[in-house]
Amino acid sequence: MKHLPLGPNHLHGRSGTTVTAEGPPDSAFLSVRDLRIHFATDDGLVRAVDGLSFRLDRGRTLGIVGESGSGKSVTSLGIMGLHRSARARVSGEVWLDGEELVAADPERVRQLRGRKMAMIFQDPLTAMHPFYSVGQQIMEAYRVHHPDAHRKEARARAVEMLTRVGIPQPDRRVDDYPHQFSGGMRQRAMIAMALVNDPDLLIADEPTTALDVTVQAQILDLIRDLQRETGSAVVIITHDLGVVAEIADDILVMYAGRCMENGPAEDVFTHPQHPYTWGLLASMPRINRERKERLLPIEGNPPSLIRVPPGCPFHPRCRYAQLTDGRSETEVPSLVPTDSPGHSVACHLTPEERRRIFTEEIAPGL
Amino acid sequence: MTAYIVRRVIAAIILLIVVTMITFAIFFLVPRLAGETSTQLAAQYVGRDPSPDALAAVQKNLGFDQPLYQQWWEFAHGIVAGRTFRYGPDASVCHVPCFGYSFKSHLPVWPEITSRLPVTISLAAGAAVIWVITGVAIGVLSALKRGSVFDRFSMGLALAGVSLPIFFTALLSLALFSYKWPVFPNLQYVPITQNPVLWAKNLVLPWITLAFLYSALYARLTRAGMLETMSEDYIRTARAKGLPERQVVIRHGLRSALTPIITIFGLDLGLLLGGAVLTETAFSLPGVGQYAVEAITDNDLPKIMAVTTLAAFFIVVANLVVDVLYVAVDPRVRYR
Numbered sequence: 001m002k003h004l005p006l007g008p009n010h011l012h013g014r015s016g017t018t019v020t021a022e023g024p025p026d027s028a029f030l031s032v033r034d035l036r037i038h039f040a041t042d043d044g045l046v047r048a049v050d051g052l053s054f055r056l057d058r059g060r061t062l063g064i065v066g067e068s069g070s071g072k073s074v075t076s077l078g079i080m081g082l083h084r085s086a087r088a089r090v091s092g093e094v095w096l097d098g099e100e101l102v103a104a105d106p107e108r109v110r111q112l113r114g115r116k117m118a119m120i121f122q123d124p125l126t127a128m129h130p131f132y133s134v135g136q137q138i139m140e141a142y143r144v145h146h147p148d149a150h151r152k153e154a155r156a157r158a159v160e161m162l163t164r165v166g167i168p169q170p171d172r173r174v175d176d177y178p179h180q181f182s183g184g185m186r187q188r189a190m191i192a193m194a195l196v197n198d199p200d201l202l203i204a205d206e207p208t209t210a211l212d213v214t215v216q217a218q219i220l221d222l223i224r225d226l227q228r229e230t231g232s233a234v235v236i237i238t239h240d241l242g243v244v245a246e247i248a249d250d251i252l253v254m255y256a257g258r259c260m261e262n263g264p265a266e267d268v269f270t271h272p273q274h275p276y277t278w279g280l281l282a283s284m285p286r287i288n289r290e291r292k293e294r295l296l297p298i299e300g301n302p303p304s305l306i307r308v309p310p311g312c313p314f315h316p317r318c319r320y321a322q323l324t325d326g327r328s329e330t331e332v333p334s335l336v337p338t339d340s341p342g343h344s345v346a347c348h349l350t351p352e353e354r355r356r357i358f359t360e361e362i363a364p365g366l
Numbered sequence: 367m368t369a370y371i372v373r374r375v376i377a378a379i380i381l382l383i384v385v386t387m388i389t390f391a392i393f394f395l396v397p398r399l400a401g402e403t404s405t406q407l408a409a410q411y412v413g414r415d416p417s418p419d420a421l422a423a424v425q426k427n428l429g430f431d432q433p434l435y436q437q438w439w440e441f442a443h444g445i446v447a448g449r450t451f452r453y454g455p456d457a458s459v460c461h462v463p464c465f466g467y468s469f470k471s472h473l474p475v476w477p478e479i480t481s482r483l484p485v486t487i488s489l490a491a492g493a494a495v496i497w498v499i500t501g502v503a504i505g506v507l508s509a510l511k512r513g514s515v516f517d518r519f520s521m522g523l524a525l526a527g528v529s530l531p532i533f534f535t536a537l538l539s540l541a542l543f544s545y546k547w548p549v550f551p552n553l554q555y556v557p558i559t560q561n562p563v564l565w566a567k568n569l570v571l572p573w574i575t576l577a578f579l580y581s582a583l584y585a586r587l588t589r590a591g592m593l594e595t596m597s598e599d600y601i602r603t604a605r606a607k608g609l610p611e612r613q614v615v616i617r618h619g620l621r622s623a624l625t626p627i628i629t630i631f632g633l634d635l636g637l638l639l640g641g642a643v644l645t646e647t648a649f650s651l652p653g654v655g656q657y658a659v660e661a662i663t664d665n666d667l668p669k670i671m672a673v674t675t676l677a678a679f680f681i682v683v684a685n686l687v688v689d690v691l692y693v694a695v696d697p698r699v700r701y702r
Contacts, residue, residue, distance in 0.1 A: 130697070
């Protein structure tokens with residue numbers, strides 16, 4: 001994807017992500033503390049998210065990365081309060097603009113959904129109702145939070161939103177059905193629908209995964225432009241480090257429902273601290289690489305979330321686990337700050353070991 | 367749109383023609399293939415120990431002496447343009463749509479059927495209202511409360527409804543509510559024009575009996591459809607918009623789940639309008655279904671032809687209406 005290091009606009013070093021496990025709500029716009037989302041299944045308890053904490057300020061973009069099944073999407077649905085099944089157990093705290101959501105009245109969370117926090121999904125074809133026109137669906141999103149708005153007003157708003165997301169002839173396309181839109185157009189329409197009530201938080205769950213590469217870049221540009229316009233906070237969930245490199249201010253690397261590494265994007269890309277992050281970076285194609293070089297996959301598979309390995313969940317796949325004198329097999333590493341501000345990591349390796357391994361073994365291969 | 371409908375109507379007419387040909391072949395051709403002569407056929411419609419003269423006259427009057435294709439042609443022609451029958455010096459004009467005269471009673475068939483149609487329509491329409499409302503409501507609630515006591519109970523009841531034959535539930539309801547506890551005594555069909563209250567009251571048991579079977583089917587279908595649509599991505603989107611759950615269920619979930627049910631409803635209603643044979647027989651309702659049973663037991667060919675053609679007509683029309691409606695319901699469907 002994109003050549004690293006990142007463009008100059010990513011270089012402001014301020015971090016929006018400091019982890020505080022306890023204490024009163026801090027000033028962060030979005031603050032997730034010790035979030036746990038477990039599902040009771042016939043096979044056992046699935047610990048999809050297990051003690052995740054992060055924070056995010058207005059105007060910032062957080063990229064949550066990780067392999068499939070690392071709990072990224074579950075986290076985003078958890079923030080939105082969309083785990084309704086009786087089998088889902090959500091605990092911990094989600095503070096949005098000074099309001100806690102996990103223990104809040106579901107009706108209150110519903111009122112916030114779509115107005116204060118909005119979400120776009122991976123596949124815009126299945127995420128839109130096939131029987132309603134794009135305009136009707138945007139109008140519905142507007143009118144549910146503006147009950148006094150007339151049809152005409154809502155329609156004008158829908159057309160305005162379609163214009164803002166760059167759909168040509170919006171006053172005509174507003175009456176089209178989702179299947180009459182192309183994939184990229186549909187995702188634009190989804191974004192229009194999500195942003196119709198000017199939410200302060202936008203969660204994008206794999207927003208470009210189902211799209212062509214050329215369209216991917218357009219959609220990311222659009223999200224970034226709209227964010228600059230509105231100053232909202234954005235969470236982008238992706239397995240694609242290229243997307244994160246393109247758009248995120250901060251990065252959170254998830255593995256087995258936990259945070260492995262968290263920090264400013266620039267810092268995480270140039271000084272990654274966690275062996276899992278190293279693996280992700282090494283497995284990523286890069287344009288300035290020699291064509292002959294092979295991408296390095298991370299050995300093994302993500303663990304079952306029912307039987308998460310004891311200790312560090314990554315230790316069975318970690319090439320450096322033996323350096324920890326067995327601690328990685330028994331002790332869960334806590335997320336601790338590193339030397340650079342706002343950058344923290346959950347790893348048993350000492351900072352010296354990490355620095356040495358990274359400079360000697362990892363960095364030359366990247 | 368208009369072109370589409372015209373095309374579909376033409377196709378429907380062709381289909382009806384084919385249906386009458388096939389029915390005609392079954393009842394007129396098959397006996398001959400089995401070796402019956404036209405004299406033997408005619409003998410069914412003459413009294414005991416007929417004289418050869420009488421037999422010959424009947425043969426000629428009923429047209430058994432003509433080739434089969436000509437008999438069919440006159441039948442089809444009669445429906446579209448009417449027909450004149452000559453019995454010796456007498457001639458009787460049978461008006462459009464002419465389905466001929468009953469071989470047994472010598473009464474014209476069409477007026478008999480039209481006098482019975484209101485009964486069948488009353489039965490089918492009333493039952494349809496009941497089963498659509500109860501079936502869909504139970505199906506939706508069962509799906510939303512999947513695994514609950516309500517779900518288990520109503521699905522158990524639905525299984526009973528689907529499995530128990532109409533003649534059993536009909537007789538059971540008659541035994542209980544007409545004889546043991548005479549809530550609805552002296553069930554007898556009363557035209558709605560004569561006494562609407564009595565019309566409805568005397569139809570309650572047949573309606574419920576017929577609706578029980580169909581409610582059960584529709585509850586199961588709706589439940590399955592709702593379980594499927596409520597797990598669709600667009601339902602998650604609807605919730606993410608902040609829609610109240612009721613709107614999510616009705617506007618987004620039910621809207622999709624009902625689409626296939628509309629199709630089945632059209633066909634079921636069409637089928638019933640052609641005669642709810644078991645229900646009408648069990649409750650002694652003088653409808654088209656009962657007429658069909660009479661026609662078959664008497665081997666009264668014009669009546670059989672008329673009943674079959676009418677039933678086919680209703681099904682074809684229902685199909686047509688459903689197909690046109692479907693385009694209105696699902697914007698992805700195009701006219702072809």
